[in-house]
Amino acid sequence: MSAFTPQVRLRLDGQALAANWCSLARLSGNAATGAAVKANAYGLGAREVVARLSNAGCRDFFVAHWGEAEAIADIVTPGQIAVLNGVRHEDVRAVIALGAVPVLSTPHQIATWKAASGGRCHLMLDTGINRLGIGPEQMDPELFQGLEIDILASHLASADENNPQNASQLSHFIAMSAGIKANRKSLANSAGIMLGNGFHFELTRPGLALYGGMARDDMADHIAQVVYPEALILQTRLLKAGDTVGYNATFTCHDTMRVATAAIGYADGYARGLSGLGRFTHDGKLLPVIGRVSMDLVTLDISTAPEIVEGQWIDVQYELANISELSGRSQYELLTGLGTRSSRYWT
């Protein structure tokens, strides 16, 4: 714990997170609803997210790396954690000791798991994203013999669009999974949940939407914002007409202007693409970013809020779909890019 007060922080709305999961669980109908918490729960902080979703009723957590499973294995039953990147021979003893469950994606991984008598596992089928999973050309009934498969999964490539690939992947999934013995099937990510009951099977596994992202426009009514960045004002000044602001002088004051510099920059995940486009707020007043976003700082036009003084906290407008459009960066990248320098506090 630092002896110093932070200058940039994320307010995280725990009620919104839980409400988003509950909405997605409702939209998932009779299917159970898991949660993708890989990449440190999309940047929010995996331990806090997992604890909250577990309280809300979530029982299936998906990470990419074993280090990510290890980081949450004291919060939930390790067997509730699925590791998407599979298992390597070098790790198999540590994997079994930890008790989290690999999602097997290749014949080699399956052989490794069988040789280690690993027990319960998950299996990924590739139905068209061609990224991870057993492909159609690798299907062989003997391959799966002796596996104790809990979740039989595949992953959608185009669920954020109304695209024929969705129906194609669905029918491949049904065909490829026929004859494979498994406790549960799972296909839908956040966007896939919106494609209807046919895509839900026994388990859905949303990610982006949990954290306030709009995987599809038709989710807007169901999903609330979770992440609210805040930054400390370090300085205010009165500039004069003709003064320029920031790197490469991209902004010029047309008149006398009150400006403030706040302690947040692209090193904190506030994308440089928001230069001249982002907005902050204070008491309901909009404060435009002027000039370039720097590594650690942004400068704001506070003409409408002359009451702002150094040492105050101000709010960053951070509605993900909107910020994605302004910055040209995907909602996913905006979340996973949230910096480690920000302290995180839950409300």
Place this chain on the structure above:
Amino acid sequence: MSAFTPQVRLRLDGQALAANWCSLARLSGNAATGAAVKANAYGLGAREVVARLSNAGCRDFFVAHWGEAEAIADIVTPGQIAVLNGVRHEDVRAVIALGAVPVLSTPHQIATWKAASGGRCHLMLDTGINRLGIGPEQMDPELFQGLEIDILASHLASADENNPQNASQLSHFIAMSAGIKANRKSLANSAGIMLGNGFHFELTRPGLALYGGMARDDMADHIAQVVYPEALILQTRLLKAGDTVGYNATFTCHDTMRVATAAIGYADGYARGLSGLGRFTHDGKLLPVIGRVSMDLVTLDISTAPEIVEGQWIDVQYELANISELSGRSQYELLTGLGTRSSRYWT
């Protein structure tokens, strides 16, 4: 320490880092040369960077936040660490206890420091970036009385361009600093070093160039690459003509094609803008990224390297100026976006 082997890592070239600092020190002529190590040394890892630069002879380290000073204060003499974001009243006792030195930027910070009898400090003058520092309208000889100023600094806005703003800031700096008693003056960042002796004063403070970034084209002969990402191959497959790869099926195989999926994605800082554009290498062979970069994964065309098998490490092409051009993301953002999931090892 995790019990598991990582699947994504950064090889960091310690000799290149030290050589870059030495090159910048040579280019800085008679001036001493510091180092900007804020934002976790631009994502590389501040503790390792500071230890190496200290060994190379660096004696002045610049961070933005007090937590960043705290994180390296056992590696170098705390008085060698300058904290650019200044000092707050709430922190002043902890600041004095730590012994790192604030860069004062506002009359309020100066008053706080005087009231606390903080001793040695640095002072930032704003000569035209209009971001942090005492502005021309705030200049008042009494303001600085009683301050024990070590570094009197300002910051260049357009040093990466041949722009009249550079000469303008230089002349403002000379004019504003006249009559202010200080041990040393400092104006030049990485790019500023290339503007010539007139910009060097007693101390330069490069950042980007230390880490292999090209702040200006004319630095190419002096700066070597430091950061080399590497990723583990999780899977190889043989796709057929008509198969598509990745989210939204942006890549279609025109023929039978060997592909591999590697464990690096935009959560690790490998920008989504490199979809279909980035390249990996293996034994000198170029492996193009096909389809979209995902959060945790990329898929590669390994037609020219059929010897690649799952479990192998492969190299990511990551020459910063080139990757910046391909991805549309600044070199600074590429560095500070390097993910925390990557293990870092120095060679």
